[in-house]
Amino acid sequence: MLGKLLKHEFRATGRIMLPVFGVLLILSMLFNVSVRLSGKIDFPLLRIFFGLVGVAFVVGIIAAELLSLILMIYRFYRNMLGDEGYLMFTLPTDVHALVWSKLIVSFVWLLLTNLLILLIMFFTAFSFSQTGLQEVFRQLPSWAETRQMLAELGISVGMLTGLALEGLLILLLAGLTVCLHFYASMSLGHMFSRRKILWSVLFFVGISFTFRFLLSGLFLLLIPALDQGRLQVLFTDGAGLTDIIRVMMLIMGAGGLVSLAESVILYLATTLSLQKRLNLA
Amino acid sequence: MKPILECKALSKRFGNVLALDTVELSIEPGRVVGLLGPNGSGKTTLIKLANGLLTPSSGEILIAGQKPGPNSKSIVSYLPDRPYLADWMNVRQLMDFFADFYGDFRCDKAREMLARLGIEENMRIKQMSKGTREKVQLILVMSREAGLYLLDEPIGGVDPATRDYILDTIIRNYNPEAAVILSTHLIADVEQVLDDVIFINRGRIVLQSSVDDIRAEHGTSVDGYFREVFKC
Numbered sequence: 001m002l003g004k005l006l007k008h009e010f011r012a013t014g015r016i017m018l019p020v021f022g023v024l025l026i027l028s029m030l031f032n033v034s035v036r037l038s039g040k041i042d043f044p045l046l047r048i049f050f051g052l053v054g055v056a057f058v059v060g061i062i063a064a065e066l067l068s069l070i071l072m073i074y075r076f077y078r079n080m081l082g083d084e085g086y087l088m089f090t091l092p093t094d095v096h097a098l099v100w101s102k103l104i105v106s107f108v109w110l111l112l113t114n115l116l117i118l119l120i121m122f123f124t125a126f127s128f129s130q131t132g133l134q135e136v137f138r139q140l141p142s143w144a145e146t147r148q149m150l151a152e153l154g155i156s157v158g159m160l161t162g163l164a165l166e167g168l169l170i171l172l173l174a175g176l177t178v179c180l181h182f183y184a185s186m187s188l189g190h191m192f193s194r195r196k197i198l199w200s201v202l203f204f205v206g207i208s209f210t211f212r213f214l215l216s217g218l219f220l221l222l223i224p225a226l227d228q229g230r231l232q233v234l235f236t237d238g239a240g241l242t243d244i245i246r247v248m249m250l251i252m253g254a255g256g257l258v259s260l261a262e263s264v265i266l267y268l269a270t271t272l273s274l275q276k277r278l279n280l281a
Numbered sequence: 282m283k284p285i286l287e288c289k290a291l292s293k294r295f296g297n298v299l300a301l302d303t304v305e306l307s308i309e310p311g312r313v314v315g316l317l318g319p320n321g322s323g324k325t326t327l328i329k330l331a332n333g334l335l336t337p338s339s340g341e342i343l344i345a346g347q348k349p350g351p352n353s354k355s356i357v358s359y360l361p362d363r364p365y366l367a368d369w370m371n372v373r374q375l376m377d378f379f380a381d382f383y384g385d386f387r388c389d390k391a392r393e394m395l396a397r398l399g400i401e402e403n404m405r406i407k408q409m410s411k412g413t414r415e416k417v418q419l420i421l422v423m424s425r426e427a428g429l430y431l432l433d434e435p436i437g438g439v440d441p442a443t444r445d446y447i448l449d450t451i452i453r454n455y456n457p458e459a460a461v462i463l464s465t466h467l468i469a470d471v472e473q474v475l476d477d478v479i480f481i482n483r484g485r486i487v488l489q490s491s492v493d494d495i496r497a498e499h500g501t502s503v504d505g506y507f508r509e510v511f512k513c
Binding site for chain 2: 001004007008011012015079083084085086087089090091092093094193275276277278280
């Protein structure tokens with residue numbers, strides 16, 4: 001059932017996000033062309049046009065980022081808690097599948113939006129630089145050279161992979177937590193018969209404050225529990241890059257656990273309120 | 282015969298308001314039942330409970346012996362009392378949606394009904410008039426070969442011609458082995474299609490009887506008897 005829910009959720013959201021990506025790509029191409037031409041052509045009207053393209057490009061990036069966030073909130077509100085909820089909650093599936101379908105699709109769009117923006121920024125940066133992209137790739141060290149450089153710094157490939165994986169996991173958890181924060185606030189706010197949006201906003205603010213307070217405490221408790229003397233090494237004379245990476249992994253690990261705890265609580269708040277206290281208008 | 286819908290001491294409370302009060306009810310398959318009562322009597326609450334859109338405060342409600350959940354939802358075809366289809370979707374996408382989630386959805390049946398009304402499959406919900414939207418919703422719901430049809434105010438707020446079409450569609454298309462529960466306060470219009478009636482008032486079941494028994498025992502139509510019972 002989750003597969004079918006995902007198919008229809010991608011269909012509902014793709015019709016908005018794919019054209020946005022298309023517009024963003026066209027704007028970035030126009031901007032790149034205008035940057036390359038602006039140094040060569042000295043015509044006042046064209047300069048104004050290039051300036052406008054630049055503004056549209058920046059606005060486009062901000063709009064795409066905002067839209068992916070707004071779409072995540074709007075889809076949950078409209079499709080689950082509005083009139084469309086009468087269809088969604090009478091499908092032969094459970095609340096968990098419904099919430100996961102929204103969560104996965106929102107996360108994918110948030111991720112794709114950010115990846116696309118990063119890629120666009122990367123290529124745009126080369127429009128301004130004198131160095132060509134091919135030249136940069138040519139200058140990159142080979143795998144063997146990279147390994148040798150890492151060995152000289154005393155860093156193993158395993159350690160670096162661990163750090164990257166931990167970073168990815170934290171990114172994944174952070175994305176899920178952002179979505180669940182909105183979902184839980186809306187689900188809790190809609191338990192009330194009146195002023196549902198106001199209650200949702202109040203829950204959002206309340207959850208933010210409570211969680212920051214409680215989870216900061218948990219983070220501070222986790223650090224010494226996971227430490228194993230790594231922090232102490234950092235303040236000795238012989239501390240090297242490996243020790244710094246180990247401390248980074250410690251802090252990221254603790255942060256990841258805190259984020260996981262936050263996600264689990266928010267997920268339970270969302271699913272339980274939808275299961276037990278669903279209150280469609 | 283095993284009841285398709287059963288309520289055992291079912292109560293639902295919203296804050297201080299008791300919307301349903303210890304309802305005892307049993308509906309068997311193969312019957313067209315009118316759930317009749319004035320506005321605010323608890324009809325929609327009962328239907329929402331049967332669909333799992335609300336949870337009981339006490340007592341229980343069973344669909345084919347099961348509590349509302351994914352299994353019961355697969356045999357219940359529900360028409361809410363409001364537009365509930367995403368307005369950006371066209372009819373083809375909606376049929377695809379229903380066919381994906383409900384194994385008992387018959388696309389050919391839906392196509393036939395749509396064609397009879399001249400509704401194009403590429404037409405979006407937002408392009409349709411209120412009456413056409415209601416017809417599309419009904420066609421989708423009645424194109425399922427469900428065990429229980431729960432139709433909440435299917436003829437409320439539509440013109441008399443559409444009303445006739447809706448009632449005709451229900452009677453022509455429901456699975457004969459299924460039960461149809463039709464909630465309304467427009468009794469004169471639905472009386473002709475009903476086998477049984479349930480009168481509900483202030484969350485309590487006032488009467489459950491067959492239409493024939495009402496006519497024989499009280500010498501009046503269901504509409505006439507309803508007016509007598511619910512006289513202000």
